[in-house]
Amino acid sequence: MALRLTIDGVEAGYGAVRALHGVSIGIGHGETVVLLGANGNGKSTLMKCVMGMVRPTRGSVTLELDGQTHDLTQLSTEQIVNLGVSMVPEGRRLFPKLTVEENLLLGAYRPAARAALARNLAFCYATFPRLTERRRQLAGSLSGGEQQMLTLARALMTEPKILLIDEPSVGLSPLLVTHTIDKIRELKERYRLTVLMAEQNFNQAIRIADRGYVIVHGRIEYEGSSREDLGNNELIHKLYLGI
Amino acid sequence: MIPRNARFWTGAAAVIVLAVIVSLSRANEYFFFAGFVVLQSVVLATAWNILGGYAGYVNFGTAAFFGIGAYMAVVVINATGAPLAVQILAGAAVSGLLGLGTGLLTMRLRGIFFSIATVAIIFIAETLITNWRYVGGATGIQLLRPPLMEPFGSYTRMLFVVMAVLAVIAVSIARYIETSWIGRGLQAIRDTEEAAECSGVPTLKLKLFACTVSGALMGAAGAPLPMYLSFLEPASSFSLNYSVAALAGAIIGGTSHWLGPVIGAILLASVQQIVTVTIPGEINVLVVGVLLVVFVVAAPDGVLGLLRKLRGKLRRPRAPAESPS
Numbered sequence: 160m161a162l163r164l165t166i167d168g169v170e171a172g173y174g175a176v177r178a179l180h181g182v183s184i185g186i187g188h189g190e191t192v193v194l195l196g197a198n199g200n201g202k203s204t205l206m207k208c209v210m211g212m213v214r215p216t217r218g219s220v221t222l223e224l225d226g227q228t229h230d231l232t233q234l235s236t237e238q239i240v241n242l243g244v245s246m247v248p249e250g251r252r253l254f255p256k257l258t259v260e261e262n263l264l265l266g267a268y269r270p271a272a273r274a275a276l277a278r279n280l281a282f283c284y285a286t287f288p289r290l291t292e293r294r295r296q297l298a299g300s301l302s303g304g305e306q307q308m309l310t311l312a313r314a315l316m317t318e319p320k321i322l323l324i325d326e327p328s329v330g331l332s333p334l335l336v337t338h339t340i341d342k343i344r345e346l347k348e349r350y351r352l353t354v355l356m357a358e359q360n361f362n363q364a365i366r367i368a369d370r371g372y373v374i375v376h377g378r379i380e381y382e383g384s385s386r387e388d389l390g391n392n393e394l395i396h397k398l399y400l401g402i
Numbered sequence: 403m404i405p406r407n408a409r410f411w412t413g414a415a416a417v418i419v420l421a422v423i424v425s426l427s428r429a430n431e432y433f434f435f436a437g438f439v440v441l442q443s444v445v446l447a448t449a450w451n452i453l454g455g456y457a458g459y460v461n462f463g464t465a466a467f468f469g470i471g472a473y474m475a476v477v478v479i480n481a482t483g484a485p486l487a488v489q490i491l492a493g494a495a496v497s498g499l500l501g502l503g504t505g506l507l508t509m510r511l512r513g514i515f516f517s518i519a520t521v522a523i524i525f526i527a528e529t530l531i532t533n534w535r536y537v538g539g540a541t542g543i544q545l546l547r548p549p550l551m552e553p554f555g556s557y558t559r560m561l562f563v564v565m566a567v568l569a570v571i572a573v574s575i576a577r578y579i580e581t582s583w584i585g586r587g588l589q590a591i592r593d594t595e596e597a598a599e600c601s602g603v604p605t606l607k608l609k610l611f612a613c614t615v616s617g618a619l620m621g622a623a624g625a626p627l628p629m630y631l632s633f634l635e636p637a638s639s640f641s642l643n644y645s646v647a648a649l650a651g652a653i654i655g656g657t658s659h660w661l662g663p664v665i666g667a668i669l670l671a672s673v674q675q676i677v678t679v680t681i682p683g684e685i686n687v688l689v690v691g692v693l694l695v696v697f698v699v700a701a702p703d704g705v706l707g708l709l710r711k712l713r714g715k716l717r718r719p720r721a722p723a724e725s726p727s
Contacts, residue, residue: 237599237604240602248600252594254589257593268587273583
């Protein structure tokens with residue numbers, strides 16, 4: 160399966176505020192690419208551009224899939240999800256008044272995923288046994304860590320080919336962040352999932368990164384071609400460690 | 403799943419059969435006058451709930467869709483003299499289109515802004531009709547009822563049965579939506595619209611669908627009105643009371659289940675009818691307001707929520723072993 164997501168020269172913003180100034184990144188099949196940057200540098204906006212939730216004013220977002228090229232800027236969010244691009248939104252956006260199981264069922268809204276609903280549900284419960292215990296509970300009553308697991312599981316219910324994960328560490332205790340990142344690694348290694356993850360927790364993010372980008376004020380300031388590369392970079396030291 | 407479905411359809415058929423039997427009985431004519439209004443509010447509350455309850459988009463424009471449905475019937479009568487079924491279909495079609503248009507114009511608005519926009523539709527529709535001489539303009543229009551249809555003893559009795567059929571249709575549609583992927587998607591929109599989008603729920607399409615179906619059912623409920631009153635004028639046809647009653651019926655009954663608006667509307671409209679004949683003046687409008695406030699404060703999940711709580715309390719003593727977690 161050939162798969163490649165290419166973001167080329169994207170500019171985007173909200174009204175008069177421009178959040179992205181010509182961002183270009185690429186993700187290939189089976190890769191885990193991290194997008195590093197502190198709050199307010201455009202990570203989430205870039206993710207939303209891929210999902211069609213924010214429209215770029217310039218540049219292109221294309222998805223090559225099995226020899227076909229799709230221009231994501233021309234598609235609606237549901238069409239993009241239908242192609243197999245799925246996002247775990249920031250801040251654990253769940254359906255708090257629905258049960259865990261209802262949340263998961265909604266993940267399988269796209270027609271292709273509905274057909275494999277039973278299998279995917281079993282898979283999610285096997286991957287996240289904790290959710291099995293909680294299946295009849297309201298999602299809003301789960302702990303922060305469990306909610307993060309549920310958002311991940313819900314995204315998996317769409318049978319994604321590319322998974323975008325926006326700041327999985329936000330609002331979680333260090334132990335739960337480690338646990339979440341371990342889960343993402345497990346998914347990626349076992350199912351060769353292609354992942355684009357936005358994260359500000361540098362130390363956690365590079366544990367699973369194949370490569371990465373550093374985004375500062377809406378511009379890609381550094382491109383690291385390997386995990387070591389990212390770890391040794393001076394800009395990152397400056398941004399994260401203040402030295 | 404099958405027994406539950408069978409039970410629903412048996413119940414639906416029973417309601418229609420019962421309505422026909424009652425209409426052929428010697429019951430007092432007033433019963434049908436009042437019954438028509440009660441059934442009409444069941445249709446309105448059920449229609450309102452599809453958008454307001456399932457999707458959480460609170461619509462104050464019920465009166466507009468209802469009134470347009472009624473006036474489309476007048477247009478059909480004036481232009482062709484076609485029978486009631488055609489009038490109802492025309493009312494539903496035009497109000498459905500109005501719903502779709504409203505959805506297209508207001509889909510970017512959420513919460514209170516959407517609600518305000520829907521109020522505006524009432525005034526736009528009422529102004530248009532008031533200035534349209536063909537349907538009577540501001541003075542209204544007098545209509546002659548067609549000759550009686552066998553086997554009904556009076557026109558009101560027939561309209562009562564027609565409204566019962568409309569109520570069953572509306573509830574069946576609402577129930578279908580609720581139990582299908584459409585309802586699941588609307589529920590997701592109600593809870594967190596952004597997360598719904600991320601999950602691939604076609605939020606825009608579903609909202610437009612809900613607007614259209616809800617509007618069409620409201621229009622269908624309005625279409626028999628001209629023949630029921632034999633007279634139609636804009637101010638009372640587009641009365642905000644219809645908007646409030648539809649919303650109140652759904653909220654008092656409970657918005658999460660199709661049965662909620664049915665219970666709420668029957669309760670509310672019956673109390674209103676009783677008050678109308680026993681206490682002079684406009685006290686019946688006050689009843690809606692008071693009941694709505696009481697329920698919103700004391701039982702936000704409506705009658706259904708109360709029943710569920712009661713059932714939970716009855717069950718708890720029997721299962722003391724359950725851990726508190």
